[in-house]
Amino acid sequence: MAPGRTDTLGRIDAWLNDPADPLWERPRPDRVQVRRDVVGAAVFLAVSLAMVLLTKNMGMRVDGEETWRAYVAVGLLIVPLALRRRFPLAVALVSSGLFVGLSYLSTEASMQLSFQAAYFAALYAAVAWARDRRLLWFVIALVLLAMVLWLVVGYTTTSMIENTFEGYESPEGPFGQLTAAVLYTSAVNLAYFGGAIAVGRTAWRAALQRQRLAEQADQIREQSGELARRAVVDERLRIARELHDVVAHHVAVIGIQAGAARRVLGKDPDAATDALRTIEGSSRDAVAEMRSLLGVLRSDTDLRSGSDRAPEPDLAGLRELVAGHADAGLEVELSCVEARPGDLEQVPDALALSIYRTVQESLANVVRHSTATRVLVTLRSGHASEGDDAGPAGDAGAGSGGTAVEPGPPPAPGDGEPRWVEVEVVDDGRPRAGTEGSGFGLRGIRERVALHGGDAEIGPRRTGTGWRVRARFALRTRDGALT
Known part of the structure; x- marks a missing residue:
């Protein structure tokens, strides 16, 4: 394969999928979503059949076509939409086959807006919900090939030309009547299929972005929890160090003074009194600082910012x-x-x-x-x-x-x-x-x-x-x- 062609396919693949995560698989629809698809398809089917009835009453009919064909064609194309999100690629393939076949079965149905909208929804769901993006390429290629064959066959071997030109006035312009009809129909179908693919791709990208945002939110939540736990551990370690330093210092002083007081108690009462006074002061300081630290543990706020705690040394x-x-x-x-x-x-x-x-x-x-x-x-x-x-x-x-x-x-x-x-x-x-x-x-x-x-x-x-x-x-x- 030529390098230029490879680059073109790569750019198309990057546009259709996601360059950062090309193998991402969209989660399957849950039961609620599947139930909504079934109900929505049923409502769409009822409305579409009613529209077929109204158009027939308006006189929009094809001579020689049985009445039942339009109803059957519209109904058969809409029914698969009930599973369009559960089996998106299979529904797209089935709908493509039905679209081509039913167009020959009923010309009236092919002119119905609901008939065309049903096929558009099938293509959209395939691009928006396909889990295997590589298989999606294959399905899109088959769909486009089927549409091209349908146009070629329709304009060469069937009465589509006669039906298209019937009722038209004499042509006027630089193109021939057949050439203009082929170009017009091709442009309409290209816009039709391209629109379905573009809208489906936007929906798929939106789902990917929502999942990424959800994962980021979960990660931020976990990191916030971890930071909170670390903050608690760091604060506990800080308080543990403070408790150890405060207690060790004052207890050491108390121990020295108690030993000195014991040695001079019978010889020098004044010195013993001074030692006991130092013990008294150290014990009070130790209790005061202990209470200050314990207040931090018992309070939800940081007492260091208040007036209940002495300034740090x-x-x-x-x-x-x-x-x-x-x-x-x-x-x-x-x-x-x-x-x-x-x-x-x-x-x-x-x-x-x-x-x-x-x-x-x-x-x-x-x-x-x-x-x-x-x-x-x-x-x-x-x-x-x-x-x-x-x-x-x-x-x-x-x-x-x-x-x-x-x-x-x-x-x-x-x-x-x-x-x-x-x-x-x-x-x-x-x-x-x-x-x-x-x-x-x-x-x-x-x-x-x-x-x-x-x-x-x-x-x-x-x-x-x-x-x-x-x-x-x-x-x-x-x-x-x-x-």
Whole structure:
């Protein structure tokens, strides 16, 4: 087959079917639709027979044709329409044969509008409801071939010419009478069959589009449900981390102060009183924060936006956190190192909360699981131009003593945003025997870091004794704001 012919057939096939889904099969009609087809065909049959009767009464008859032929021809062509959507291709083939044969049986019937409309409906249903689109091509080819043969036979071997020209005046124009009749009839039939195919193709495409929209709606519904489930899981994990961090911090402080109070209760009552006062304050804070978190669980709304819940901790709260551990007997030093003045003030609230909770959990782990007496907490910022050299390698910054860099010149426009921020917690102790934990604390740190797309390093120090927790977060800029 020539390439040009192949391309033409391909374009016709793409027009008739669907290029994206050429093998799509339209679902079969349900019982309700089949029942409607039967009722509709019955009503159409009754109306058509009544129209045949009226035309005969008007005198539109063919001499020499028996009366019953028109009724039988119209009825036989309409009856198959009851199954036009259940068996569209079979009905199209049967209707084509009946249309040709019955036209010879009754000339009166062939001139009836209902007779022609019935055949149009059969062709339309074939294109609109055919499940096998390849077989549809074969059926359409047979139908067109049958129509061509019908015209050829009609104009060459029957009295159609005489019937057509009877009553006409003498011809006038550039064409012969027979040529003009053939061209006219061919154009009418081409428009007739082409219209049936075009309308059927539109209906088939509309059904395909409806199914696609239904599938998309189902997919969107499933995705919405999945997103809702994920949101619930993420919120539960967030609350679980908050509960663990809050409880672990306050319980660690309570434990240290209770031990201190027990040791000095008989020797220094004032010191024991101060320790008990700290225990009292920590327990109240723990209960208050627990109630706030439980309120989120019990409410349908987010209490973080209301006045019933205290503001979330941020980087400014690190000094108070460090001071609380210092009161418990643990020497904690906080060091802030900024690549540019004001870098840490630009850290978003959500990230600041994660940094705060990371430090809080790290200090709580030192209290519970380590013999350390000194902890260094370092908070740093850096810029993309500085690369990873802005931060310490390994434990190089552990003994820096918290010396901040000297303020430099004001940053150039567009170069003042920090590109990363990291927090490092290093202690000088050894693991305390018999204090193994559940691992949820370290897991919570890693989850918080991963939530912001950062990197976490947790483990023993590479030099000396002690434990090291380091978390670095990359800062992204969106519409001029840090995220």
